[in-house]
Amino acid sequence: MVNLLGCFRKIHLVSHFSCCFKFKEMKYLNVAEKNDAAKTIASQLSNGTARRREGFSKFNKIYEFETNVRGVKSKMIMTSVSGHLMQLEFLKAYRNWQNIDPQSLFDAPVHKRCAADYEPIKRTLEREVRSCQGLIIWTDCDREGENIGFEIIDVCRAVKPNLTVYRATFSEITSTAIRRALNNLTTPNKHPSDAVDVRTELDLRTGASITRFQTMRLQRLFPEKIADKLISYGSCQIPTLGFVAERYKEIEAFVSQPFWKIKVSHTIDDLTVDFHWDRNRLFDKQACEDCYLIVLSNPNAIVQSVTVKPKSKWRPTPMDTVELEKLGSRKLKLPAKEIMTIAEKLYTKGLISYPRTETNMFSKDINLMSIVEEQVEHAIWGTFAQRVKEWGPNPRNGNKSDQAHPPIHPTKMAHNLAGKEASVYELICRHFLACVSKDAVGSETIVNITIEGEKFSASGLVIYERNYLDVYIYEKWNAKRIHHYEERQVFQPTEIAMNEGATVAPPLLTEADLIALMEKHGIGTDATHAEHINTVKERGYIGVVDNGGLVPGKNSHPILKSSFNSYVKMVALAFLYC
DSSP, X not given: OHXXXXXXXXXXXXXXXXXXXXXXXXXXXXXXXXXXXXXXXXXXXXXXXXXXXXXXXXXXXXXXXXXXXXXXXXXXXXXXXXXXXXXXXXXXXXXXXTTSOGGGGGSOOEEEEEOGGGHHHHHHHHHHHTTOSXXXXXXXXXXXXXXXXXXXXXXXXXXXXXXXXXXXXXXXOSHHHHHHHHHTOBOOOHHHHHHHHHHHHHHHHHHHHHHHHHHHHHHHHSHHHHTTOOOOOOTTHHXXXXXXXXXXXXXXXXXXXXXXXXXXXXXXXXXXXXXEETTOOBSOHHHHHHHHHHHHHSOOEEEEEEEEEEEEEOOOOOBOHHHHHHHHHHHSOOOHHHHHHHHHHHHHTTSBBOSOOOOOSOOTTSOHHHHHHHTTTOTTTHHHHHHHXXXXXXXXXXXXXXXXXXXBOBSSOOOSOOHHHHHHHHHHHHHHHHHTSOOEEEEEEEEEEEETTEEEEEEEEEEEEOGGGGTOTTOOOOOBOOOOOOTTOEEOOSEEEEEEEEOOOXXXXXXXXXHHHHHHTTOSOTTTHHHHHHHHHHTTSEEEOGGGOEEEOTTTSHHHHHOHHHHHHHHHHHXXXX
16 A cells, blocks of 8 residues: 555656646747848748747837747747847057057957847846847858857846857758757857958958058049048959059050951842951951952962861859849949848848858759749749759759858849849849750751861851740850851852951950959958948948949049059058058
C-alpha cells in the first residue's frame, strides 16, 4: 500500500511539472533591418494576425504575434532598426582640425556610439528585450547585415548579458523562406561582422586624416576658391572619381584623324548588299587611292567562298547585383543608387529575392518551375512564362557564386506596381524568364569576294526561332537579307566608292560603364558600387550631362570652376597620399 501511494505521488508530481512546462511560453525579441521587412515577416509568421503598436521611434513599429519556435509555442515581439545603429568616431579631443595633426588620426582612439537620431530605436530594443528570453536577428544575410546584427546584440546584451541569440538565414522574404529560416535558426557569425569593423575603421582613419590634410592644404593654395569647403577623400571615392577624370582628359586631349576606305555595294531589285573592305580603313589617302584605282581597273567581283553556318544569340545569364545596376542604368536610364533603393523595397515587399548578390548561377536546390509558374498569369509576359513552363526552365548559368544568395529573381507576381518600381520589377522578371528559356536560333551566310586582289565580305542573317527575345525587350537581333551567291560566281558591283571619314573621341562614361570599371579593378563591392557613385555625385565631384554621360563636376564645385587643371591636381594629390 505504501509503495502504491508513493508511486501515485510521483505520478502526480511528474504530471504537475509536465503541465507547467507545457504551458510555459518562450518570448523572443525579433529584429529586422528595416521596418518594411519587420512588417512583412511578422505578417507572414502570424498569417496576417500580428498586432501593431508604437515604439519610441515613430518610423520603427512593433508587431506582436504567436508562433512555434523550435517546437515550442512562443510569443514574438518583432521590431526593426534603420540600417546601422552605431557609428564609429574619434573621441571628442581629436575632432578639432586646427589643433590635431592629421597624421595622428591613424592611431587615435575610436569608439562606437549611437547617433542621436537612432537613440529612440536603441531605447525600444532596451525596453522590449527586458521581458524576452531570446533574441532572433532578421537582418540582411550579408556582411553588412551581420554587422548590424551584432550592434543589436551588443545593445540587448548590455541589458541582459545571458540572452540567448539566434540568427535567421534567408534570401527572400516569402512565407516559405521565412518559415524555413525560423525552423533552421543558427548562431550569428562574428567573422563577417569583424571584417566590416576593420574596413570601417580603416575608412574612418584614412578618410578623416587625408580629408583634413588635403582640405587644409588646398584651402591655403586656393583661399578664394575653396574658403570653408570640404575636399573629401575615400579609398573607393577617389578611384571612382579618377575613372571619370581620366576619360574626360582623354576626350579633351583627343585629336581627330582623317581616314579613307573603299565601299562596295551590289543591288538587285530593291535589295542592296554592302561589302566591307578587309583592310577596314587607311590613314594614308594616297595609299587608299592606289587601291581604289586598282579595283576600278577591273571591277569584276569573284566570289571566293560562301559559308552558311548555324548562328545563336545567347540568352542572358542569371542576374547579379552588378548586372542589375548596369542594365537598369542603360535600359531604364535610372541612377544605380535609385535602382538599388527600388530593388530593396521590392525585396522587403516579398516580390523579389535579395538584391545584393554576386551569384549568377542557379543551384539545383532552387525550384525554378515554381518561380516560373508564379508568372504564368501575368497579363504581359504570362504567355511567355507558359512557354517556359512547357519547355522546362533551363538556366544558362554563369560561373560566380557567393555561397550565400541566389541570383536576383521574382518571388511572386506583383499587382498594382507603378512608375519606376514597376519598371525595375519588369526588368527582373523579364531577365529571369529569358535566362531560363532558350537561345535565339538562326543561320548566318558569309560571302567573301575579291576584286583585283582586294578582299571584301558581306553577311546575312535568317532567324528561325526568337525564343528568349520574345520576352527580353532590352536586346535586338534583326534579320539581314542577302542575295544568293555561289562560289566562283562573277558579278559586277553596282557601286564602288572611296569614302572619307574621321576618328571620333571615346564617349563619356555612363554609370553602367563606371560600374563595369569598378568591378574590373576591384573598387568597392557589388553592394557598394552605387553608393560610391552617388557619393561623388552628391559632393559635386562629377556631374551628369545629356544622355547620362559623366563629367568632372566643373559647374558644381568651387575648385573645379577655376580650371580643369586645378581639379587634376586635386585628384593627383589624393592619389599620392592613398
